[in-house]
Amino acid sequence: MVAAPRLEIDLDKIYHNAHELVTRLAERGISVTGVTKATLGSAEIASTLVRAGVNALGDSRIENIQAMCLSGKDVLMKDVSMTLIRTPMLSQVEQVVTYADMSFNTEIEVIKKLSVEAEKQGRIHQVLLMVELGDLREGIMPEDLIDTVRQVLSLPNICLKGIGANLACRSGASPDATNMGMLSELADRVEATFDVTLETVSGGNSANIQWALSDAGADTGRINNLRLGEAVLLGCETLHRRPINGLHTDAITLVAEVIESKCKPSLPSGELAQTAFGEAASVVDRGTVRQSILAIGIQDIDPVGLQAPEGIKILDSSSDHLIVESVNDDLFVGQETTFQISYSALLRAMTSPFVSKTFMH
Numbered sequence: 001m002v003a004a005p006r007l008e009i010d011l012d013k014i015y016h017n018a019h020e021l022v023t024r025l026a027e028r029g030i031s032v033t034g035v036t037k038a039t040l041g042s043a044e045i046a047s048t049l050v051r052a053g054v055n056a057l058g059d060s061r062i063e064n065i066q067a068m069c070l071s072g073k074d075v076l077m078k079d080v081s082m083t084l085i086r087t088p089m090l091s092q093v094e095q096v097v098t099y100a101d102m103s104f105n106t107e108i109e110v111i112k113k114l115s116v117e118a119e120k121q122g123r124i125h126q127v128l129l130m131v132e133l134g135d136l137r138e139g140i141m142p143e144d145l146i147d148t149v150r151q152v153l154s155l156p157n158i159c160l161k162g163i164g165a166n167l168a169c170r171s172g173a174s175p176d177a178t179n180m181g182m183l184s185e186l187a188d189r190v191e192a193t194f195d196v197t198l199e200t201v202s203g204g205n206s207a208n209i210q211w212a213l214s215d216a217g218a219d220t221g222r223i224n225n226l227r228l229g230e231a232v233l234l235g236c237e238t239l240h241r242r243p244i245n246g247l248h249t250d251a252i253t254l255v256a257e258v259i260e261s262k263c264k265p266s267l268p269s270g271e272l273a274q275t276a277f278g279e280a281a282s283v284v285d286r287g288t289v290r291q292s293i294l295a296i297g298i299q300d301i302d303p304v305g306l307q308a309p310e311g312i313k314i315l316d317s318s319s320d321h322l323i324v325e326s327v328n329d330d331l332f333v334g335q336e337t338t339f340q341i342s343y344s345a346l347l348r349a350m351t352s353p354f355v356s357k358t359f360m361h
């Protein structure tokens with residue numbers, strides 16, 4: 001057995017989730033870009049997504065895309081379009097042109113540099129322009145889109161592949177008929193103004209699932225692509241974090257090991273000042289409790305994003321300790337405990353070198 005802490009990653013369940021979403025969305029004319037950023041660009045997971053039918057892989061870090069390209073996995077080299085879904089840093093343009101087939105962009109200054117670099121490398125770099133539709137993260141203001149497209153179309157070695165939007169990330173602004181309708185309309189307007197076809201109109205992320213698959217049969221208009229990370233990996237939509245019917249919500253779980261188990265007072269003693277991370281401790285006297293410590297901490301996970309098994313309650317955490325209380329039985333030293341995890345806990349655990357990753361079939 002691999003040491004704890006570890007992520008147990010069930011590739012069959014991830015395959016199932018991806019395949020279900022690809023199939024259901026295909027009925028609406030929508031393709032899926034599999035988003036790998038929460039997995040630190042795991043080539044194992046990425047190739048599972050490709051086998052399940054995603055037509056592209058998206059990541060926000062070019063380092064992850066590079067790692068996937070260099071992983072030696074054939075499906076990642078030949079069969080799939082690698083997409084950088086965050087606007088490139090000017091300082092990384094060379095890497096972006098080398099490893100990404102397409103990048104999402106909002107700044108003409110960056111696209112001009114991509115053009116120069118693509119010419120230098122003798123490549124065509126595909127560009128998708130992101131439009132601001134109310135969430136106030138990335139995006140060109142809608143009224144500036146036509147002018148930006150005009151400039152993009154004049155650049156050598158750049159191919160305008162489409163437009164897209166991202167919602168429900170910074171502000172929680174939800175995809176609906178109005179903003180998705182606006183994206184469709186913008187696609188039509190670009191095509192009516194210039195002699196181009198926008199191949200891809202990418203409507204959003206896992207927060208778009210309800211909109212795209214609603215029973216009411218919402219009109220999905222020109223939207224023909226979604227970029228999905230959390231829905232595939234954790235089986236839930238992200239507006240209300242509800243499980244998606246028929247998908248696994250436990251494809252990835254976290255196992256940690258108990259290093260101390262004692263009965264202790266629930267109330268600390270001494271004069272109480274700040275804790276390790278500057279907050280005030282929670283102090284309610286519940287008498288003596290069964291308290292255990294697991295060897296994992298804020299460096300490896302987002303403690304708020306852990307769901308403990310029945311009978312165990314997460315009390316507090318510091319850099320390297322997770323303190324839990326068990327209601328019925330004592331946990332014993334050396335015992336392993338399995339947690340369900342949120343996206344933020346997954347993101348951090350995948351990134352922590354202290355957490356092993358075990359892939360299971």
Ligand SMILES: *Cc1c(COP(=O)(O)O)cnc(C)c1O
Pocket residue numbers: 035037060085086166204205206207227228229230231238
């Ligand atoms: C992270 C991200 C996604 C995927 O989001 P999920 O909620 O994991 O589906 C899609 N698009 C962009 C631009 C992103 O940054």
